[in-house]
Amino acid sequence: MMFQFEIQEKSYVDDGIGGSQDEWHTVMTVTGWIDMLTGSNASNTTQNAITERSTHVLIIPTFTEGIKDTMRVVDSSSKRWYTITYCDDPVGVHHHNEIYVTYEGVLNG
Numbered sequence: 001m002m003f004q005f006e007i008q009e010k011s012y013v014d015d016g017i018g019g020s021q022d023e024w025h026t027v028m029t030v031t032g033w034i035d036m037l038t039g040s041n042a043s044n045t046t047q048n049a050i051t052e053r054s055t056h057v058l059i060i061p062t063f064t065e066g067i068k069d070t071m072r073v074v075d076s077s078s079k080r081w082y083t084i085t086y087c088d089d090p091v092g093v094h095h096h097n098e099i100y101v102t103y104e105g106v107l108n109g
Contacts, residue, residue, distance in 0.1 A: 002031045004076040005058060007067055024072065032060040034075070034082075034101075054085045054100035063094040073099065079107040 007028045012020040034056050058073055073082045082101035090098055 002033060002061075005030050005032060005034070006074040006076055007071050008074055009071050026074075027071070028064070028066070029076070030060045030064055030067075030097075031062075032058055032097075034058045034073075037100075053102055055103045056082060056101050058082075058097075058099040058101055060097040060099065062096070063089065064097055067097060067099060072104075073101055074107065081105065081107055 006026045007030060008024040009027045010022050010024055013023045015021045036056050037054055067084070067087050069084045069087055071084050073084060074080070081104050083104055084099055084101050086100040088098040088100065090096070
C-alpha cells in the first residue's frame with residue numbers, strides 16, 4: 001500500500017510590521033513509500049556527506065520532476081514532516097525518485 005505525501009515550498013509573506021515570515025504551501029502531492037535508513041544504507045552513495053544526515057528515504061515509483069532540496073515533505077495522514085537533504089534520480093533514467101530526508105517532527109494543527 002502506498003501513501004500520499006505533500007511536497008511543500010517555502011515563501012516569505014509580509015508580516016504587516018515591516019518584516020516577513022515563512023509560509024509553507026503545497027506544490028504537489030505524490031504517492032510512495034517512506035522508510036528509515038541505517039548508517040550502512042547511505043555509506044556507498046556518491047552524496048555520502050549529505051545522506052549521512054538523512055534519517056529516511058522517500059521512494060516515489062513514478063518519476064516526478066521539480067522536487068528540490070529547498071522543499072520539505074509532509075506525510076498527508078500523520079502530518080509528520082521531513083526536510084529534504086538530497087533528491088536523487090538514480091542512474092539519471094527518470095524511472096523513479098529517491099528523496100533523502102531528515103525527520104523533523106509533527107506539524108501542529
